[in-house]
Amino acid sequence: METITSNRISTTGIDPALSDEQIRTYHCEGWVLLPGVFRTAYAADLRAEVMAIMDAIGLPRTSLRQTGEYLAGGRIAALLASPELRSIASRLIGGPAHLYLPFTAVKSPGGGKFSFHQDNQYTRHDGPSINLWCALEPMRVENGCLRMLSRSHLAGTLASEDDNGHRTVRVEPQEFTSVIMEPGDFVAFSRLTVHGSGPNLTARPRVGYAVQYHREDVKAFWPDEGWFPLIERPRWPTTPVEAIARPTGKIDGH
Template structure:
């Protein structure tokens, strides 16, 4: 067994047990800074969208108004992100956590939490937004700048993915009112770190109260052999693109 194979096996083992794995330094700090610049340039050019706090997260901000900038499918606006989608450093870990060689894109989303009032997210699973039959769906959050707790880092409830899909309430967006925010463990990250987690893993994030923006890129991916349970998510540009391996089903989208 090569050292890389052993490393991937260890990462997959942590992911399977805890529902997540934080890969330190998948990108260098210099690479992360370059992607951050590309991300902010894309937002400035395309415009993106700006949302206030989810209705269900207002309490996390103490009732104060917060802001969130986001942009779907940034790889269609910046070629740098197209290349990153198929970077072997990323796809090898994605394949390892899915348990097979084939990795298919579902969608991507760029997030910027502005300084001082960047919006939080309440505890939730991603499953209700795009449920699949066998739950072989995962996310990767690329940290393009440092994300300490004061910048509203991602928080995880370790091991809860073993419970399967949980009953959510739709109130502004899906959330889990019976899961307290403090039950989610903060995962501070540095620029270049990538957090992988199952779409069954309960996660959240806090308010960015720092004087710097927090910039992340979310990539949702799946095993192409896992069919959607329902069409619960709007079709995204590039959905069905193979990032690693092949699609044995011939089904490109859904």
């Protein structure tokens, strides 16, 4: 098992810069670590807003989970409206990126691991889509950092099984990369990349935020209806709300 650690760089705001090597790594490995996309202080502000959302949905601090709702006028709304963040996604997927699904990614103290899966095992996309997953505090093996299976995207969409309402690959990987991150770092990974996360063995919630994009020409598959252009028929609501509602159904995050 390999561990990748980020090298922090100083930022004064969202930094959209990508090197040719980072773009090559993304396409070759299916994921790439992007250190210091924004400054640590901004990450702290985002973390506070995420935790306020967790309080608003009525879940106790020992059962923190996931929601796609975010408040109008808040830090998250500003992040999602950022042309710089969209620029990062667009360069990595090779064309104009459109917001698909933003969500809090919180693992409670004592929270278990999240099974290895591909995002494409949920709603099928027929073209490039990406997850920009942001650390809002230090991500370590001990608190359940993300785990990546390099080059797994090259195999396409794999067969999967149901694991208590979540998709999981049929064979659990034994070799993977634990992605160590600092606040303000992002890890970008393809919708086809097999990934998961470990358990949170600490006494503090592990807090991140995920922003998924799709390229403008991508279609998605609805089992009863077939393929539809996502740009014409979005899968999820992505606009801000005036008040956070308590979610229903499966709301676990990874």
